[in-house]
Amino acid sequence: MREYDKLVRDRIPEVIRENDETPVTHTVAGEAYRERLREKLVEEATEFRDDPSVAELGDVLDVVAAIREAEDIDREDLQRKRRAKRAARGGFEDGVVLDRVEE
Structure with a gap:
């Protein structure tokens, strides 16, 4: 038996059954x-950090879409807010790392 207690894609129980195993699930x-x-966003972001693949x-x-x-x-509202923040504070293309702020 393996314990997970995490949100999974909708077809995962079906995939588990296809592998002759029995999923125990509930919905939220x-x-x-x-x-x-x-929580899933953090999990997937961590997986992408560890394996920066297109699939990850x-x-x-x-997850962001969900x-x-x-x-x-x-x-469209989300895109407007992204553009506004980018216009005010910039994007991430330049690779700027803030080491510290001195007073």
Whole structure:
């Protein structure tokens, strides 16, 4: 027996059954679902850090999309906010690392 207690993709129980194993699952909704998505985002971001592959980045984007939908965040509103922050503070293309701020 392996214990997980984590949000998984919708077809994972089916995949487990195809491997002649028995998944034990439950569903979450509302705030519990949103909290599980936030945990999943950290999990997937960590996996991408450890394996910076296109597949792992795709997993991160899938979780971000699910969060946007679960939080009822309009896609265009999100893009506007991203552009505004980028205009005010810049992006991440230059590789700037802040070492410290001296007074």
